[in-house]
Amino acid sequence: MELSAFYRDTWVEVNLDHIYTNVRSMKNFLSPDEEVIAVVKANAYGHGDAQVAKVALEAGASLLAVAFLDEALSLRQQGIVEPILVLGAVRSEDIKLAAEQNIILTVFRADWLETALRDNELDRPLSFHIKLDTGMGRLGAKEADEVSKLISILAENEWCELAGIYTHFATADEVGTDYFQYQYEKFLEMLKWFPILPPLIHCGNSATGLRFPDKIFNAVRLGIAMYGLTPSLEIKDELPYALNEAFSLHSRLVHVKKISKGEKVSYGATYTAKGEEWIGTVPVGYADGWIRKLQGTEVLVNGVRCPIVGRICMDQFMVKLPEAFPIGTKVTLIGKQDEESIMIDEVAKTLDTINYEVPCTISYRVPRIFLRKESIIEVRNPVLFNQ
Numbered sequence: 001m002e003l004s005a006f007y008r009d010t011w012v013e014v015n016l017d018h019i020y021t022n023v024r025s026m027k028n029f030l031s032p033d034e035e036v037i038a039v040v041k042a043n044a045y046g047h048g049d050a051q052v053a054k055v056a057l058e059a060g061a062s063l064l065a066v067a068f069l070d071e072a073l074s075l076r077q078q079g080i081v082e083p084i085l086v087l088g089a090v091r092s093e094d095i096k097l098a099a100e101q102n103i104i105l106t107v108f109r110a111d112w113l114e115t116a117l118r119d120n121e122l123d124r125p126l127s128f129h130i131k132l133d134t135g136m137g138r139l140g141a142k143e144a145d146e147v148s149k150l151i152s153i154l155a156e157n158e159w160c161e162l163a164g165i166y167t168h169f170a171t172a173d174e175v176g177t178d179y180f181q182y183q184y185e186k187f188l189e190m191l192k193w194f195p196i197l198p199p200l201i202h203c204g205n206s207a208t209g210l211r212f213p214d215k216i217f218n219a220v221r222l223g224i225a226m227y228g229l230t231p232s233l234e235i236k237d238e239l240p241y242a243l244n245e246a247f248s249l250h251s252r253l254v255h256v257k258k259i260s261k262g263e264k265v266s267y268g269a270t271y272t273a274k275g276e277e278w279i280g281t282v283p284v285g286y287a288d289g290w291i292r293k294l295q296g297t298e299v300l301v302n303g304v305r306c307p308i309v310g311r312i313c314m315d316q317f318m319v320k321l322p323e324a325f326p327i328g329t330k331v332t333l334i335g336k337q338d339e340e341s342i343m344i345d346e347v348a349k350t351l352d353t354i355n356y357e358v359p360c361t362i363s364y365r366v367p368r369i370f371l372r373k374e375s376i377i378e379v380r381n382p383v384l385f386n387q
């Protein structure tokens, strides 16, 4: 049995040209000796890890960053050979696997490093970035003692290399800059704890790179702006260059019917037709990440905004149409149709959340189509193919 890429009329389109342009824009915005670290954790914020990674590298990123070792291994399995930094914590027993796969680890606890090196004898190089907590309160060493222990343990082991130091800002995307400034100055102070600085020093996410390019040291960890989204609504109007949204979500009408006054739609029979109405069924549901809270919001059908009526089910929802559109008519949940658009910021606003959460929430069940120069170059469907 030969299978095609997917068999459901719902898909995400990832515009890789936009990813490319967004990375190039940041590269051009920075000084030539400053680097871009492409943050491709969480399946590249729901876009597709290896596909985004490849394009980001092509556009000039020099390092990839993920949250977990599994994500780094996934990139290796998909043929990515370039350097990858794991930003999150890794189990001490897994350091040999990281070394074998040439994966860079984050370290912030001396006891973890002692255990890791005592119980696992390295036989090849392993690089580390030391993470400092300057006020995010998440991961990172805070005390000079801890840092000097880390430095000496790394220096004593012939296979260990200190390749970087970094921290993370909690408020780089906020208009008020006091806390940002506090963290920045703390980082400067903490860097004095290092007798020798490693090649890579980084502190900035997208917001920092966009707003404070003179405060990034020598690399930006570029996440949300690589996907063409603003780090926050409050700084949207002060971005130094245009961002190009890469993610869109589409489906097609699989059923269209006329219902009469008083007839009900979906679970709980909460929606009642006020008169004769055309109702379409769209094969997208909360298991795809189109969560029940989106009931009542609009999608685009034939270039027109149409409201979702009744409860969103696991695999389908219903939409009120202005007329009897044919089966197969394209429905755009995120993206553009003719003059109308529903962009990620609008969906995020409706859900009272941040744009980051929206593409991350569109589940593995929705196939991703990757476009380059307006052609499909790859399709990814984990439901059918183990990828």
Ligand code: PMH
Pocket (backbone or CB within 6 Å): 039, 087, 168, 204, 205, 206, 207, 221, 222, 223, 224, 225, 231, 356
């Ligand atoms: N560096 C670290 C350590 C991060 O956690 C993130 C994003 C980035 C860089 C990239 O940030 P950007 O997407 O704003 O450019 N991390 C998260 C997070 O943990 N929750 O939301 C974003």
